[in-house]
Amino acid sequence: MVKVFIYPATSLILSDMVARFGHEPLGSAIGIRERIQTPGIESPPLQITPEEPKKGLKWAAVEVPSGVRGRMAVYGPLIEEAEAAIIIRDPDYAFGCMGCARTNELIQFHLRHKEIPLLDLAYPTSDEEGVGFVAAIKEFLTGLKTEGSA
Amino acid sequence: MTEKVRIAQLSCGPEYSGVQKEIYDAAAMVDAEVxxxxxxxxxxxxxxxxFGLDVRSPDLKLAIARAKALVEGRIDADAVFIATCFRCAEAAIVRNELRRYIHENSTLPVVSYSFTERTTSGTLLTRMEALTTIARRRALLAREEQEGITMGIDSGSSTTKAVIMKDNEIVGTGWLPTTEVLKSADGVVELALQEAGLRFEDIEAIGTTGYGRYLIGKKYNAQLVQEELTVNSKGAVYLADRQHGSATVIDIGGMDNKAITVQDGIPGTFTMGGICAGASGRFLEMTAKRLGVDITELGPLAMKGMEDTVPMNSYCIVFGTQSLVNALAEGSSREDVAAAACHSVAEQVFEQQLQEVDIKEPVIMVGGTSLIQGLVRAMGELLQTEIVVPPYSQYIGSVGSALLASGFIRGE
Structure with missing residues (x-):
């Protein structure tokens, strides 16, 4: 079993796929709702206090906006824990979505610079691409399993 | 109990910054709900x-979509609060454009704020209070004439002022430096009563404003206890005789500055700042002290000077003071230094705050600093307009309070 960081971290579909192939998904335990009644698209499930942006200083300097640092306090430790990662570029909001573009850039940067197996995929725009998309994820996750059990 | 004012929040980042609770708390303090x-x-x-603004952050896109829903009337709200992270350029663009969009396309009062994780409900309180006042007390703010005998007390960070008005005329004034809040208030009330030739019992209604408004309001049983954003804008357009149409009110205070756009006497958008005293009246007070003149003499002194000859940047009061000392040590004249100090404060306010409101003429300067001619001139040069300084401009908060308080005589 490998700990796989998923991006977008809110994607329940990716989270489910990772779990189905016997790995542990690292992401946020929230899905994107069809109607948004919360402050942000991916409002945190727990109360974040002003301490989180300070903890986020480990991953982003003080001149970085507090919202980025607060998010990094949540995702930074997961990135450190990750043994593999899947990044889906420009996903549809319904697939999974994270509210701050600057944090998204920083998360992807950290994942790409971590020497772990990484699947970097564009979100499919047609049925045909969709089939290839799922196949690519399956192949990546199966490969991880092989490596893990070797 | 009055009905809660419903404030629509358009934001990016407050939850992950840990300040959402502060926003809720500030709204609750003024009986509003976010x-x-x-x-x-x-x-x-x-x-x-x-909307046509292709930003990258989904939460900013969400804020834009919500603003459209409000403007198009698909969602009901009494006021709008826009909040994004401090130091995010993308968010600053959205914040600015949304504020303008809502202001131009709806009657909803709107205020914006850029927060850090250190933002507290106390910092947000005055802004929330102003928002709810505009939403809740439109009828009161529509008042254009003072009636009966009323008094307004303004307890500012530097000075305390009182004004007594009778039948739409100012009949008494009092002005003292703020030391002990209540003691200073008692002093100015006495001065104003003396000048007016009236007894305290003659006063039919009282309004208080400024930092000490709650304390003084309680002591004097004031009918109106009101933050200075709405009171000052009302007082400014009343004294400048610009109660109809648009105007911009600038108040450079001892501790913070306000820039307010006003439409028919009611504030539309406003900013309130004061991160560093270098951009406030406090720096000018220090300058006057260093030059060995009374603050009232700084303005005329500055009018005789040339600010371009002295490099000065009061972004930070410590560095500003350093420039001041260096300039004097290098032989600059007191006149030039005074002019440079005025220009520097005007420039800080211009760069840090006036970019956030749409300046509409006439521009009215109020508060004690509006008596410093050098500062008014510098602001006029920066804005390329003739600044209006109404009579009694230093008593603006008191006049606004006295004017609005008269609405309570007949229980409006």
Whole structure:
């Protein structure tokens, strides 16, 4: 079993796929709702206090906006824990979505610079691409399993 | 109990910054509730495409879609609060454009704020209070004439002022430096009563404003206890005789500055700042002290000087003071230094605050600093307009309070 960081971290579909192939998904335990009644698209499930942006200083300097640092306090430790990662570029909001573009850039940067197996995929725009998309994820996750059990 | 004012929040980042609770708390203090306009995910894509601002952050796209829903009347709200992270350029653009969009296309009062994780409910309180006042007391703010005998007390960070008005005329004034809040208030009330030739019992209604408004309001049983944003804008357009149409009110205070756009006497958008005293009246007070003149003499002194000859940047009061000392040590004249100090304060206010409101003429300067001619001149040069300084401009908060308080005589 490998700990796989998923991006977008809110994607329940990716989270489910990772779990189905016997790995542990690292992401946020929230899905994107069809109607948004919360402050942000991916409002945190727990109360974040002003301490989180300070903890986020480990991953982003003080001149970085507090919202980025607060998010990094949540995702930074997961990135450190990750043994593999899947990044889906420009996903549809319904697939999974994270509210701050600057944090998204920083998360992807950290994942790409971590020497772990990484699947970097564009979100499919047609049925045909969709089939290839799922196949690519399956192949990546199966490969991880092989490596893990070797 | 009055009905709660419903404030729609358009934001990016407050939860992950840990300040959402502070926003809720500030709203609760003024009996308002913050809500998030309920829209569908599909509206987010459509909203920002139609708005035409293609930002990258989904939460900013959500804010745009929510603003559109408010302007188009699909969501009911009494006021709008826009909040994004401090130091985010993308968010600053959205914040600015949304504030303008809502202001131009609806009657909703709107205020914006850029927060850090250190933002507290106390910092947000005055802004929330102003928002709810505009939403809740439109009828009161529509008052254009003072009636009966009323008094306004303004307890500022530097000075305390009182004004007594009778039948739409100012009949008594009092002005003292703020030391002990209540003691200073008692002093100015006595001065104003003496000048007016009236007894305290003659006063029919009292309004208080400024930092000490709650304490003084309690002591004097004031009918109106009101933050200075609405009171000052009302007082400014009243004294400048610009109660109809648009105007911009600038108040450079001892501790913070206010820039307010006003439409028919009612504030539309406003900013309130004061991160560093270098951009406030406090720096000018220090300058006067260093030059060995009374603050009242600084203005005329500055009018005789040339600010260009002295490099000065009071972004930070410590560095500003350093420039001041260096300039004098290098032989600059007191006149030039005074002019440079005025220019520097005007420039800080211009760069840090006036970019956030749409300046509409006439520009009215009020508060004690509006008596410093050098500062008024510098602001006029920066804004390229003739600044209006109404009579009694230093008593603006007191006049606004006395004017609005008269609405309580007959229980409006």
């Amino acid at each position: 809500f998030f306009p309920d829209i569908a995910l599909a509206d987010v894509q459509q909203g920002f495409s139609e």
